[in-house]
Amino acid sequence: MMRGLEKFNKLVEAFEKLPTVGRKSALRFAYHLVLNDTSLAMKLSHTIESAIKSIRKCERCGALSEHELCDICVDERRDHAKLCVVESAKDIFILEEHKLFDGNYFVLASLDEEILERLENRIKEGVQEVIFALTPSLSTDALILFVEDRLKAYALHFTKIAQGVPTGVHLENVDMLSLSKALEARTKT
Numbered sequence: 001m002m003r004g005l006e007k008f009n010k011l012v013e014a015f016e017k018l019p020t021v022g023r024k025s026a027l028r029f030a031y032h033l034v035l036n037d038t039s040l041a042m043k044l045s046h047t048i049e050s051a052i053k054s055i056r057k058c059e060r061c062g063a064l065s066e067h068e069l070c071d072i073c074v075d076e077r078r079d080h081a082k083l084c085v086v087e088s089a090k091d092i093f094i095l096e097e098h099k100l101f102d103g104n105y106f107v108l109a110s111l112d113e114e115i116l117e118r119l120e121n122r123i124k125e126g127v128q129e130v131i132f133a134l135t136p137s138l139s140t141d142a143l144i145l146f147v148e149d150r151l152k153a154y155a156l157h158f159t160k161i162a163q164g165v166p167t168g169v170h171l172e173n174v175d176m177l178s179l180s181k182a183l184e185a186r187t188k189t
């Protein structure tokens with residue numbers, strides 16, 4: 001901590017809270033913005049504020065969106081009979097970036113009743129296949145069973161991404177080829 005520089009210290013602390021940023025990098029960022037590039041600093045603060053104000057979650061699937069519904073949900077060319085269940089909006093980015101899937105998504109962030117009800121409402125809109133693209137683990141298997149049971153009243157085809165995605169490894173750390181293969185060779189749950 002630098003004495004008498006409360007605002008600077010606060011800036012360093014704020015950067016330190018970011019994922020993967022340690023004390024050294026946080027200090028480097030703060031010095032750079034304050035000493036070398038105040039216009040970048042102003043631009044950053046403005047960009048962050050305006051992004052936070054306008055980005056929200058799609059009311060239908062939970063993806064990040066700047067409108068009530070995201071672009072994927074309103075895209076008529078996508079296969080609306082296929083619903084891919086992911087655990088975070090970030091996973092949609094990963095799958096979309098590499099054009100791995102042409103259906104719709106649903107972010108199952110937790111098993112809250114409200115989220116399950118939203119999922120059920122989505123199913124009623126003509127979904128035929130539910131694909132679980134979740135980090136493989138024992139608790140994921142239990143979650144899949146729970147969701148399947150919850151949706152057993154509907155004639156659904158349940159699949160999950162296949163081998164190639166190692167147990168316990170999150171989607172964002174799986175290489176694209178493996179993920180693409182895993183999605184293609186999805187198996188019945």
Ligand SMILES: [Zn+2]
Binds near residue numbers: 062072073
């Ligand atoms: Zn959406």
